[in-house]
Amino acid sequence: MALRHYTLDFNLSAAVDSASTVPGLLSLFHEQELTETVHDTNGHGYLATFVGKNGRFVILRVHSHGLVTIDLQCYAEDNIAQLDNLLNALEKKLTVLLNGNITRIKRLPALVRGGEIDRYWPTADGRLIEYDFDRLVYEEESAYQSIKILHSKQFGNILILNGDVNLAESDLAYTQAIIGGGKENYAGKEVLILGGGDGGILAEVVKQKPKMITMVEIDQKVIDGCKMHMRKTCGNILDNLTGDGYQILVEDCVPVLKKYVQDGRTFDYVINDLTAVPISTEPEEDSTWEFLRLILDLSIKVLHPSGKYFTQGNSVNMTEALNLYEEQLGRLSCPVGFSKEVVCVPSYLELWVFYTIWKK
Amino acid sequence: MALRHYTLDFNLSAAVDSASTVPGLLSLFHEQELTETVHDTNGHGYLATFVGKNGRFVILRVHSHGLVTIDLQCYAEDNIAQLDNLLNALEKKLTVLLNGNITRIKRLPALVRGGEIDRYWPTADGRLIEYDFDRLVYEEESAYQSIKILHSKQFGNILILNGDVNLAESDLAYTQAIIGGGKENYAGKEVLILGGGDGGILAEVVKQKPKMITMVEIDQKVIDGCKMHMRKTCGNILDNLTGDGYQILVEDCVPVLKKYVQDGRTFDYVINDLTAVPISTEPEEDSTWEFLRLILDLSIKVLHPSGKYFTQGNSVNMTEALNLYEEQLGRLSCPVGFSKEVVCVPSYLELWVFYTIWKK
Known part of the structure; x- marks a missing residue:
């Protein structure tokens, strides 16, 4: 049983005395x-409460x-029309009094x-x-x-992970942005996706017939939820962990990346679709920034010299966080260049920055 | 001096007795x-107030x-860090108690x-x-x-007209949608724009070298504000009311449309960019819907038999309003067909429907 909380506020060009306003309202409160x-x-x-x-x-x-501020709290199953009328009456009366x-x-x-x-x-x-959410279709604590x-x-x-809006079925713009905005040719290429458990990137990139896409997603329960409830995003690509031109490793990407570095493996494209604060079974660094840099550094190490690394940044308004991220780019073991693009992702309700990073 | 209003709410799996929670919180309130x-x-x-x-x-x-609901109101210049601490302490304490x-x-x-x-x-x-508004740059009551x-x-x-977000400088997607989504060729065509005082449509369409664009905007003060403050939208197109291939009539569109009907003038494109509830100096119909239909009917009358009429609809969630609009389309003096498209306009923070209408 929810509480509905209404507010009705009047900004005034000059202060008013409560004596000139309050008595005129009391009859309305007393009627109720x-x-x-x-x-x-x-x-x-x-200040009066009723x-x-x-x-x-x-x-x-x-x-x-x-x-002048008015708050009205009532329960959702109360007579809302009656309370609307009270607010209308208060607004009308105060408009006259003020x-x-x-x-x-x-x-x-x-x-x-x-x-x-x-x-x-x-x-x-x-x-x-x-x-405009109207129902919860999947909920898991992994x-x-x-x-x-x-x-x-x-x-x-x-999809909402740890309270952050990740991706909606309307958000092809996100997927297109994080795979290079339609300017790349993935045919015959080696592609590594970090995270991406909603399957959106995999479903889009696989259409272009790369040589192989390896996706490393830590959380089977994200895959399970998305393959059931985000099919406008992932189609049937998550129904099997391997398929024509792709494999999904349900693993922590950090050890996988370390193994690739050790083995000297490289990729033409690395697409980092991890959550803003990435999750690992062995977060060996204390600060989020250091951990982010570790993943970034490993990713750049497995990137082919002529390859591209794509990732999301943050809200375009988060200037400080974006600057800090760009500072990290200057501290990698290998010098990199980068460009960024501002994209409107429908469900985000804020403009979002995407990065393209390459080895210099 | 603004009032900051914080809320902190706990949903519980079962009702709790206030005796088990309230005493544990009182010390925090008393400290403050x-x-x-x-x-x-x-x-x-x-229910207690403090x-x-x-x-x-x-x-x-x-x-x-x-x-359990907590409200905390304070003035904007209060010690916000102290109040954040109080809320943190309340959240922590209640998390333990509950x-x-x-x-x-x-x-x-x-x-x-x-x-x-x-x-x-x-x-x-x-x-x-x-x-994320941070300043008011123009304000007029016209x-x-x-x-x-x-x-x-x-x-x-x-631009906000009568409280409705109309267009932001980021919203080229709106302008592109209402001129046909890039699928039209305006070269050599006769174009009529109804409203459009922000200049966005005019600035885009004029690039395609139509024969003549006539824009009919009732409100000089909208033009004045936009030509000063919306230049990413209108460029310099509003600096002069006439220019190469266009003219702006600062007039009510209803009598203009009536005159065109009388004179038998037709246009290849009619673009209705009027506000959701259009404004006229002579609104001869009582209901908004009838008035909308009047403008629609006049517009269709001046539309060349092979012409197209473009307009915005409403939020994709406003199903009833959209259905009513589509009903109006069936009641015009001339039978019409229509199609619609859902578009993400960055500043709207909701998906928006656009219509294409043609004579059958």
């Missing part, structure tokens, strides 16, 4: 049988600097708290975002991470 | 010198059905209420969305609408 408590704020404006039937709770604050002094009226969509389906998944740059697949009316099913 | 009021909820769980220094206000609710019973912990980015820059602009399908241009770090400047 709300019981009032006025709190002492030590000079920080007027408790009503069915667990309803209202806060009225006339702040001392030209802002006449000529209002610079903004803001009434946001209700925040749904404790709902069965969690619709709030902030962006990488920390903004509050409500998704040995490595929390895995959820939720359904969005507009984006299709969407 | 918060004064407690316990409210009678008539059997709807435990007033502190600097206008701080906290609500603690232990709902009777397995949900041990084994927690199914979800949700702590959202703070809602900023009454902020100087309004960052909350819900989607067409009514979801709460926080944009005779027709409220015009705002806000700056987004990732999307560039963004």
Whole structure:
């Protein structure tokens, strides 16, 4: 049983006295049988709370600097039309009472708290975002991470790992960006995919008939969820761990990369689709950045001299994180060059940076 | 001076008694010198409010059905680190107290209420969305609408008309979609643009050397704002109302369309880029739908028999509105066919439907 939390705020061009606004509102609260408590704020404006039937709770604050805020909390199964009417009446009444002094009226969509389906998944740059999720289709706690697949009316099913939106069925733009934006020819090439458990990259690249694609994904439960619920992304490619031109190793990529380095194996393309904070069975470095650099260094070591390394970066707004990443690129055992592209991935609701890296 | 509103919610697998949780938290509130009021909820769980220094206000609710909600309101210039610490301490303490019973912990980015820059602009399908707006660059109340241009770090400047996100400088995808998705050849053609005051369509279509583009935009103040602040969208095309291959009529499109119908003028392309609820100096129809149909009908009348009419629809989630629109298409004075496409417009943060309409 979720709590619906409504807010209604008035920005004013000048401070108002609670005496000129509050008495005019009280009749509305009393009609709704709300019981009032006025709190002492030590000079920080007027603050009253109102408790009503069915667990309803209202806060009225006339702040001392030209802002009036109203909160209304009720349960989801309450009479929502009645509460909408109360908010409408409060908005109308306050618009009259504050006449000529209002610079903004803001009434946001209700925040749904404790709902069965969690619709709030902030962006990488920390903004509050409500998704149109209507059902949870897969949920597993694997040995490595929390895995959820939720359904969005507009984006299709969407994979969320440890609370981060990873990929939706609508997000071919992500896959296209991380395989080089349509400018590469994979025919006859050796390709290594790190992570990529949703199968999107594998499904796209295999179409171009590379010599061999090796995908190293640590988490069988990601593969299991995606092959069932993300078929617009992976098609049938995850149904078998080996197939014509590809193999999937369900392993930690760090030892696999080390073995490849030892054996002197190289790849024409290395595509790093690991999570932002990569997971390993043996994270031998303390800091995330050092661990990221380890994987990057190993990847560059297995990259053919004329090969390309593709990876996602971060939100274009995360300037500092992107700069730090680019600093790491300057600290590898082999000098590299890089370019980046900003791409709109539909379900991300923020622009995303992708990197192309090559050996100098 | 904005109010920061934090929420911290615990979903539980079973209801808990406030007696088992509240006493363990009170010391944290008392450390912060918060004064407690316990409210009678008539059997709807435990509800306490706490007033502190600097206008701080906290609500603690232990709902009777397995949900604990905490609200913390403070002013933007308060000691945010201290309040973060309080929330961290509350989260940590409650995680221990509710041990084994927690199914979800949700702590959202703070809602900023009454902020100087309004960052909350819900989607067409009514979801709460926080944009990364950091400054207001243009604001006018014209005779027709409220015009705002806000700056987004990732999307560039963004035009908002009557509270609806219209177009950002990042949104070439919108312009490309509404001119036919790159599949049309405008060379030598007669083109009519309805609305389009941001200049995006005009700037793109003019590149293809049509015979003549006539753009009919009612609001000079939209043109003024966009030619100054949306130059990534319009380039220099709005600097003059006439130019090589185009003319801009700053007029209501309804009488213009009527005149064209009367004169028997036709166009190879009619591009309707009016706002969702179009504005006219003489809205002769009562309902928005009838008014929309009037414009649609007039547009189809001036469309060459082999011409195409392009327009935006709505959010792909607004199924009912889209169905109603398609119903209108069946009620025109001339039978039409249509197709639609779903497009990701970066700044919209929801997928958008575009229509192509033609005479049967």
